[in-house]
Amino acid sequence: MRIGIPRALYYYNYSPFWIRFWETLGCEVVLSSESSKSIMDWGVAHAVDGTCLPVKVYYGHVYDLVTKNVDYIFVPQLISVWKKEYICPKFMGLPDMVRWNIPNAPPILAPVIDGRKSGYQIFCAYIDLGRKFAPLYKVLQAYRNGLQAQHQFEESLAQGVPLPTLLQGEKCQASNTPRLKLGLLGHEYLIYDKMISMGVFHYLQAHNCQVLTSEQIKTSIIFQHSSKLPKRMFWTSGRQILGAAGHLCNQVDGLISLVAFGCGTDSLTTDLVQRYSRRQDIPHLLLSLDEHTGEAGLITRLEAFIDMLERRILSEIDSSAHGE
Amino acid sequence: MKLTVPHMGNSYIALEALLLEMGHEVVVPPASTKKTLNLGTKYSPESACLPLKINIGNFLEAIELGAEGIIMAGGSGPCRFGYYAQVQREILKDLGHEAEVIVLEPPNENFAQLRLQIQRLFALKGMRSFWRGLQLAWEKIQAVEELESVAHYTRPREIVTGNTSHLLANSLAQLRKASSVLDIRRTLQINRDAMLEMAINETKPLRIGIVGEIYTVLEPFVNLDLEERLGHLGVEVNRTVNLVEWIRDHLVLSSLRLYKNDHLRKLAHGYLRGFVGGHGLESVAHTVMLAQQKFDGVIHILPFTCMPEIVAQSVLRHVSADYHIPILSLVVDEHTGETGFQTRLEAFVDLIGQKTEASLNVEAK
Numbered sequence: 096m097r098i099g100i101p102r103a104l105y106y107y108n109y110s111p112f113w114i115r116f117w118e119t120l121g122c123e124v125v126l127s128s129e130s131s132k133s134i135m136d137w138g139v140a141h142a143v144d145g146t147c148l149p150v151k152v153y154y155g156h157v158y159d160l161v162t163k164n165v166d167y168i169f170v171p172q173l174i175s176v177w178k179k180e181y182i183c184p185k186f187m188g189l190p191d192m193v194r195w196n197i198p199n200a201p202p203i204l205a206p207v208i209d210g211r212k213s214g215y216q217i218f219c220a221y222i223d224l225g226r227k228f229a230p231l232y233k234v235l236q237a238y239r240n241g242l243q244a245q246h247q248f249e250e251s252l253a254q255g256v257p258l259p260t261l262l263q264g265e266k267c268q269a270s271n272t273p274r275l276k277l278g279l280l281g282h283e284y285l286i287y288d289k290m291i292s293m294g295v296f297h298y299l300q301a302h303n304c305q306v307l308t309s310e311q312i313k314t315s316i317i318f319q320h321s322s323k324l325p326k327r328m329f330w331t332s333g334r335q336i337l338g339a340a341g342h343l344c345n346q347v348d349g350l351i352s353l354v355a356f357g358c359g360t361d362s363l364t365t366d367l368v369q370r371y372s373r374r375q376d377i378p379h380l381l382l383s384l385d386e387h388t389g390e391a392g393l394i395t396r397l398e399a400f401i402d403m404l405e406r407r408i409l410s411e412i413d414s415s416a417h418g419e
Numbered sequence: 420m421k422l423t424v425p426h427m428g429n430s431y432i433a434l435e436a437l438l439l440e441m442g443h444e445v446v447v448p449p450a451s452t453k454k455t456l457n458l459g460t461k462y463s464p465e466s467a468c469l470p471l472k473i474n475i476g477n478f479l480e481a482i483e484l485g486a487e488g489i490i491m492a493g494g495s496g497p498c499r500f501g502y503y504a505q506v507q508r509e510i511l512k513d514l515g516h517e518a519e520v521i522v523l524e525p526p527n528e529n530f531a532q533l534r535l536q537i538q539r540l541f542a543l544k545g546m547r548s549f550w551r552g553l554q555l556a557w558e559k560i561q562a563v564e565e566l567e568s569v570a571h572y573t574r575p576r577e578i579v580t581g582n583t584s585h586l587l588a589n590s591l592a593q594l595r596k597a598s599s600v601l602d603i604r605r606t607l608q609i610n611r612d613a614m615l616e617m618a619i620n621e622t623k624p625l626r627i628g629i630v631g632e633i634y635t636v637l638e639p640f641v642n643l644d645l646e647e648r649l650g651h652l653g654v655e656v657n658r659t660v661n662l663v664e665w666i667r668d669h670l671v672l673s674s675l676r677l678y679k680n681d682h683l684r685k686l687a688h689g690y691l692r693g694f695v696g697g698h699g700l701e702s703v704a705h706t707v708m709l710a711q712q713k714f715d716g717v718i719h720i721l722p723f724t725c726m727p728e729i730v731a732q733s734v735l736r737h738v739s740a741d742y743h744i745p746i747l748s749l750v751v752d753e754h755t756g757e758t759g760f761q762t763r764l765e766a767f768v769d770l771i772g773q774k775t776e777a778s779l780n781v782e783a784k
Contacts (some may be wrong), residue, residue, distance in 0.1 A: 146733070172692065184497045187695045187730070188691065188731075188733070191691050192734065195690070326493070326505050329497065329502070360499070367506060367509060
């Protein structure tokens with residue numbers, strides 16, 4: 096049995112669990128190819144215009160799996176992974192959007208992951224899903240193994256191992272004497288997809304900057320900062336980004352927000368990050384990405400931002416963070 | 420404290436009545452115009468959805484007229500609307516305005532806070548006038564929507580184009596002034612009869628249903644008077660989302676956990692599994708319902724980048740194919756141009772007219 100998992104969206108958060116779960120059940124896991132121009136183009140051509148870029152790319156990945164002859168494609172309906180929180184409406188409709196927009200797709204496995212009330216529902220969803228493929232004892236074992244892999248993954252992240260190293264085995268050598276410390280805020284599926292983000296993360300590392308991201312920060316610290324908001328943030332990723340911004344702003348030279356054009360949650364959370372960082376006089380760079388983003392322009396902006404930060408430190412003059 | 424509320428269709432008529440009855444001074448923002456939009460887009464985050472921007476425009480114009488407090492609704496996701504007020508508060512703060520944003524969150528979000536705020540709002544005149552205000556507001560909003568739906572019926576049947584709109588505007592102004600339930604009912608009765616009297620043109624108009632995001636459906640400035648335009652093109656409009664239902668289902672019943680969307684899920688079965696935030700599920704379910712009721716076409720309207728409606732839009736084209744019902748998706752934002760909008764509507768209505776005629780000819784043979 097070949098199970099296809101698209102290498103996009105929450106693959107970057109939960110793939111250790113998913114892969115171990117399916118492998119313990121005795122299935123072969125097929126990942127889609129890494130994002131490429133053709134994958135993106137296919138998605139852009141087949142999605143509704145206003146869809147955000149990451150979902151368009153997701154379509155492309157599913158299509159890539161269709162061409163790889165898998166028996167099933169795993170597209171979970173992620174409603175909520177945290178109590179009383181949501182991810183995003185598009186994640187809630189993802190299986191339906193995929194099913195109706197990708198021709199000739201094999202059957203889609205779409206468990207309903209709804210942890211709004213408790214984690215028990217998530218457990219049940221995976222058990223029900225696994226029961227179609229294996230006896231109960233094996234499914235339970237798969238679930239346990241999956242969780243173990245996921246914990247290991249999250250612990251390594253917290254210890255500072257970069258995510259690409261863990262998922263793709265890439266070497267990301269962080270320098271010992273970085274010239275700048277930068278906070279990089281954004282969804283994991285943007286930051287670590289080299290195609291969508293044009294390799295911003297790798298560029299910064301290669302240019303001797305220490306990059307701090309939100310998944311390396313402990314959940315308790317994130318909550319400590321996000322709970323200072325006047326209203327509870329009801330998007331998990333938004334809470335993560337705002338909490339991380341609160342935590343990082345005192346220890347970095349500058350913040351960079353990576354945003355996908357058309358992303359609904361980011362349009363509000365990033366605006367708040369921008370306002371808060373301006374009030375605290377922390378330099379903030381907003382990079383908005385879409386299918387028309389050119390690499391040269393992006394790199395120029397990064398270079399200019401880094402130069403400005405360095406000059407700010409060197410001159411030790413209290414130069415304005417926002418050019419006013 | 421002078422209070423203001425953002426515009427959303429004709430809801431201000433009811434909200435003003437409620438607040439006045441509770442003893443507050445009310446500043447209704449001037450009806451949304453190009454100026455409102457410009458103010459809003461200038462100060463709002465660029466990629467936020469259109470309603471947030473128009474709200475900001477409304478607030479700024481109301482503050483200019485002396486408003487000191489802004490009443491806004493909250494929410495608990497996943498639609499962006501639930502976080503609007505928080506961002507709007509920061510925008511106003513950065514602009515140096517001191518107006519207080521009073522956010523009414525649903526009871527399951529923060530009950531204690533809601534109670535405090537409501538207590539504050541009816542502190543002036545007490546509980547009894549609060550209930551009276553609610554009664555008046557509910558009666559008014561029902562009357563408004565009844566008159567609007569009568570207008571949908573009469574517009575394609577009127578002899579002199581524009582009469583219905585004129586009468587409707589007059590009767591809404593009368594409703595706004597009405598100060599008792601009896602008064603409201605009488606105004607409704609008289610105006611409804613007057614409007615129906617004009618509908619003597621015995622044509623059989625095309626029927627088009629409107630689905631989509633509630634703010635863009637209800638706010639005529641944002642949808643460029645969609646209903647009126649269609650009416651003047653000779654189309655009878657059926658608006659599937661309205662305030663009365665929204666207040667009953669989403670504000671009252673769902674916060675008491677009594678609201679069930681089973682009937683919608685049943686209609687949307689096969690296309691959408693369930694709730695996707697906002698009115699996404701409603702859009703799909705209502706389109707299926709309209710198709711089953713043999714409507715001639717459906718117009719789906721949404722603000723640019725609206726998350727729930729994009730999910731709906733992604734499956735709607737397949738509803739269209741399965742039920743053979745033409746669907747036009749209209750995405751609106753601050754750049755929507757009037758001429759292009761009108762051209763698309765005319766083309767759509769023409770196409771539907773030809774399609775209906777062709778199928779009638781086939782039946783006749």
